[in-house]
Amino acid sequence: MSENNEPLLSSEELSAIEKMVDGGEFGEEVYNVNPNAQPYSVARNEENLGVSYGALTQINERFHRFFRTRMLTELDYNPRLSTATPQLMKYSDYIRNVASPSSINVVELAPLKGEALIVIHPQVVFSCLDNWYGGQARSLSVGDERGFTANENAIIDKLCSLMFDSSNEAWAPYLDVNVELVNRDINPLFANIAGDDESVVVNRFSIRLRDEETEPYIDIVYTYQSLNLQRDLLSTRIQAQDADEKWLERLYTTVGEVDFSLLVSGGSIDLTVDQLLNLSVGEVLSFDPSETAEISVNDFPLYHALVGESGSKVAVQVLENVFEEDL
Numbered sequence: 001m002s003e004n005n006e007p008l009l010s011s012e013e014l015s016a017i018e019k020m021v022d023g024g025e026f027g028e029e030v031y032n033v034n035p036n037a038q039p040y041s042v043a044r045n046e047e048n049l050g051v052s053y054g055a056l057t058q059i060n061e062r063f064h065r066f067f068r069t070r071m072l073t074e075l076d077y078n079p080r081l082s083t084a085t086p087q088l089m090k091y092s093d094y095i096r097n098v099a100s101p102s103s104i105n106v107v108e109l110a111p112l113k114g115e116a117l118i119v120i121h122p123q124v125v126f127s128c129l130d131n132w133y134g135g136q137a138r139s140l141s142v143g144d145e146r147g148f149t150a151n152e153n154a155i156i157d158k159l160c161s162l163m164f165d166s167s168n169e170a171w172a173p174y175l176d177v178n179v180e181l182v183n184r185d186i187n188p189l190f191a192n193i194a195g196d197d198e199s200v201v202v203n204r205f206s207i208r209l210r211d212e213e214t215e216p217y218i219d220i221v222y223t224y225q226s227l228n229l230q231r232d233l234l235s236t237r238i239q240a241q242d243a244d245e246k247w248l249e250r251l252y253t254t255v256g257e258v259d260f261s262l263l264v265s266g267g268s269i270d271l272t273v274d275q276l277l278n279l280s281v282g283e284v285l286s287f288d289p290s291e292t293a294e295i296s297v298n299d300f301p302l303y304h305a306l307v308g309e310s311g312s313k314v315a316v317q318v319l320e321n322v323f324e325e326d327l
Contacts, residue, residue, distance in 0.1 A: 053086055055174055055234040056086040056201065056203065056227075057085070057086065058173075059170045059171055059174065060083055060084040060085075060086070060170070060203055060205075061083055062169065062170035062173075063084075063163075063166050063167060063169075063170035063205075063220075064081060064082075064083045064084070064205065066165070066166035066169050066170060067081070067162060067163060067166040067205075068081055070162040070165065070166060071162060074158065074162060075128060075131070075132060075155075075158065075162075076131070076132070077127075077128055077131045077132070079127070079207045079208075080207065080208040081205055081206070081207055082205060082206045082207075082208070083205070084203035084204050084205045084220070085203075085204075086201050086202070086203055087201070087202045087203075087204070088199055088200075088201055088202075088224065089199065089200065089202060090196070090197060090198070090199060090200075091193070091194040091195065091196055091197075091198050091199070091200045091223075092196035092197065094200060094202055094221065095188045095189070095191065096188075098119055098188040098219075099121055099122065100186065100187065100188065101122055101146055101147060101148065101186040101187075102119055102120060102121055102122055102186065102188065103119070103120040103122075103125065103148070103156045103184065103186065104117065104119055104184065104185045104186065104187070104188055104190070104191045105117065105118040105119070105120070105160055105181060105183075105184050106181075106182040106183050106184070106191055106193060107164075107179050107180060107181055107182060108179070108180050108182055109167070109171075109177045109178070109179050109222075109226075110177065110178050110180070111175070111176075111177070112175075112177065112222070112226045112227075112229075112230065113223075113225065113226045113229055114193065114194075114223045114225060114226045115182060115193040115223070116193065116220065116221055116222050116223070116226070117191055117193055117219065117220070117221035118160065118163060118218070118219070118220055118221075119188075119217075119218070119219040119221065120156060120159060120160075120218055121207075121216035121217045121218065122148075122216070123207075123209065123214050123216035124159070124207055124216045124217070124218060125148065125152050125155050125156055125159075126152070127207070127209060127216065128155045128159065129151060129152060129155050132155070147186060148186065156184075159218075160181065163179075163218070163220075164179040164180075164181075167179045167220070174233065174234055175230065175233065193221070193223060194223045194225075198223065198224065198225070199223075199224035200221050200222065200223055200224060201221070201222045201223075201224055201227060202219055202220075202221050203219065203220045203221070203222075204217050204218075204219050205217060205218045205219075205220075260297050260298070261297070262295055262296070262297060263295070263296050263297070263299075264293050264294070264295055264305065264307065264316050265293060265294045265295075265296065266289050266290070266293045266307055267287050267288070267289040267290055268287070269285055269287045292304040292305060292306060292319060293305045293306065293307045293316060294322070295316065295318065301322045302321065302322055303318045303319070303320065303321055303322060304318075304319045304320050304322060305317055305318050305319055306319060
């Protein structure tokens with residue numbers, strides 16, 4: 001019944017509906033009854049990298065560049081190192097797949113909260129050591145229970161030092177971090193930077209050796225929580241960099257529209273003040289032209305050129321840059 005105590009449907013409409021039901025014209029499909037719905041909690045925390053992905057990608061690119069340079073200068077080693085792509089996964093899924101023995105380094109990146117991991121695959125250590133003593137970087141089969149020798153630990157110390165410095169520089173545009181070693185082990189199970197069900201962000205830098213069967217790597221692992229606490233700062237830096245790039249594009253376009261006058265000089269004559277004062281209209285000055293003309297902008301020489309004709313006009317052909325040897 002409606003508010004005015006009038007029926008919502010007329011008797012004719014009710015009769016038509018009853019007839020359709022009796023005749024089976026509605027079919028068997030019933031709507032909004034026991035739908036296949038999945039439970040959803042509006043209070044749950046949806047974990048995703050979001051803006052942190054772009055910032056981490058740039059940080060990884062900077063780390064890749066700084067670390068390769070340091071390896072070349074400090075260890076005389078120039079490996080084929082790939083840039084890492086941030087991946088979000090459960091900590092238990094990551095740690096159970098870490099090769100053993102690996103150098104598991106637990107570090108702090110103040111002011112990031114909590115701890116992080118720097119995992120060095122054993123083949124990275126072996127290849128650095130082989131290269132240091134003049135051999136070729138190659139894979140070496142070792143047992144899970146094998147530890148690292150004194151020489152190998154020295155290489156690990158050096159690699160960590162290079163990575164700490166590279167990380168500090170890589171993070172510099174976003175955050176002033178200071179990487180410090182907390183502890184080191186070869187058993188992944190002893191590295192507990194997060195709970196098994198907590199999320200971590202894995203950044204894997206792979207190294208290619210001659211032996212394609214093995215792909216050693218260096219992992220930098222952050223807890224999701226530590227990055228999530230800095231998401232506003234990372235987002236601000238990304239937006240600032242985007243604004244700077246757009247400003248540079250506008251500046252480049254504006255500068256590119258500035259007009260310049262090119263001056264083509266075919267030669268010069270040296271005159272004294274007296275000769276200049278005694279010049280008269282119609283007087284002819286003779287000089288020996290140089291083999292090539294000089295093109296300058298705002299009295300600044302840029303190119304050597306040949307003077308000639310193109311169609312019915314005088315033209316110049318650019319030969320070389322005046323400062324080509326310095327460029």
